[in-house]
Amino acid sequence: MVACLFIHGFTGTPAEVKPFADYVRAHTDWDVLTPTLPGHDRLTYLRNVTYKDWIVFLESILTQLLKEDEQVYLVGFSMGGLLAGFLARHHPEVKKLVLLSTAVSYLEWNQLLNDSRQMLIEARSDRLRNSSMFQRYFKKFNEVPFSSTLQFKKMVDLARPVFEHIEIPTFIAQGLKDPIVPAKKSVAYLDEKIAGPKEFFLMENAGHVICHDKEAILLFERMLTFLERN
Numbered sequence: 055m056v057a058c059l060f061i062h063g064f065t066g067t068p069a070e071v072k073p074f075a076d077y078v079r080a081h082t083d084w085d086v087l088t089p090t091l092p093g094h095d096r097l098t099y100l101r102n103v104t105y106k107d108w109i110v111f112l113e114s115i116l117t118q119l120l121k122e123d124e125q126v127y128l129v130g131f132s133m134g135g136l137l138a139g140f141l142a143r144h145h146p147e148v149k150k151l152v153l154l155s156t157a158v159s160y161l162e163w164n165q166l167l168n169d170s171r172q173m174l175i176e177a178r179s180d181r182l183r184n185s186s187m188f189q190r191y192f193k194k195f196n197e198v199p200f201s202s203t204l205q206f207k208k209m210v211d212l213a214r215p216v217f218e219h220i221e222i223p224t225f226i227a228q229g230l231k232d233p234i235v236p237a238k239k240s241v242a243y244l245d246e247k248i249a250g251p252k253e254f255f256l257m258e259n260a261g262h263v264i265c266h267d268k269e270a271i272l273l274f275e276r277m278l279t280f281l282e283r284n
Contacts, residue, residue, distance in 0.1 A: 057085040057123040058281070059116060063132030063157070064206045065097055065198055071131050071154070073265045077274040082282075085123060089115060091134075093202070100202035105209040108137060116141055116148075125149050127281055132157045132235065132262065133206060136213035143216035151224045152277055155232055155262050158214055159239045217243075221250035225280045227273055229260030253280055 058078055060071045068075070068088035075088050092111050093103030119126045127150045130138025135156025142148045226244050230237045237256075245252065255276050260267040267273070 055085055055123045056082070056125040056127070057087065057119040058127045058129060059112075059119060059138075060086070060088045061112065061128070061130040061134030061137050062088075062091065062094070063134050063155075064209075065094070065100070065202075066132065066134075067094060070263055071129065071134070071265055073270060074129065074274050074277065077271075078278060078281075081278060085119070087115065087119070097198050100205075101199035103202070103205070105205045105212065108209070109140065112137055112141060116145060120145065120147050128152065129154065129277075131155060131265070133209060136209055139216050139220060140213045142222060143219050146222075149222060150281055151220065151222055152281070153224060153226045153244065155228060155235050155264055156226070156240060156244065157210060157235050158217070158243045159236045214243075217247040218249070220248045223251045223253070223280070224248055225253045225255070225277055227255040227257070227264060227277070229257045229262060229264045229267065231259060232262045234262045 058075075060068065060075050062068050062070045068090055071088060075086050078084060079086050089111070092107045093100040116126070116128075126148050128138040128142055128148055129152040130136070131154040135153040136158070138151055138153065139156070142151045224244075226241065226248075228235070228237050228241050241254065241256065245254070253276075255273055257264055257267060257269060257273065260269070264270060264273060
């Protein structure tokens with residue numbers, strides 16, 4: 055049996071990776087898991103959680119999968135990519151790794167500034183309540199405890215060095231209009247550091263949450279082909 059563990063991002067939910075998880079379920083008989091990281095049921099709960107809790111939680115799931123399944127693959131989105139890389143580094147039994155918008159670098163401030171300006175324009179037009187920019191950044195920032203942002207930074211600092219030790223086949227997908235992760239910088243880092251075989255899929259017009267992009271079906275096809283390849 056093959057198992058595929060999907061890991062969502064910081065302040066996110068399994069909904070971020072659900073379209074691809076559903077695609078895998080529809081096209082395979084694999085065991086597909088999309089757990090919610092500790093503290094992410096509700097953002098205010100994050101103040102009681104550290105990056106170590108995320109690691110321990112996933113370690114327990116992965117350890118069980120490695121006992122039960124012949125092949126185990128990891129798919130990580132944003133911070134989930136950092137966690138997936140960390141797990142793959144310390145569990146060489148993992149066979150393949152998929153990294154989606156992986157936050158080895160994060161927060162492109164120029165883009166955030168542009169988004170802030172866009173939010174002000176929308177606010178003047180009385181559309182602030184439905185503003186995608188407001189929903190994406192400012193509203194969420196008010197809900198996330200500052201201590202949790204520090205935990206995210208610690209996770210980045212812990213995980214970045216592990217990619218030098220990744221030797222398993224790795225699929226790297228990145229939207230080139232990502233407002234959170236500096237796309238070219240992130241891709242260049244992973245390309246330089248990962249020693250094993252790598253496959254890239256760059257989406258020219260996609261943002262951060264690439265599994266929900268309008269052209270995501272092409273991404274899903276390529277990723278599943280990668281995972282099924284012997």
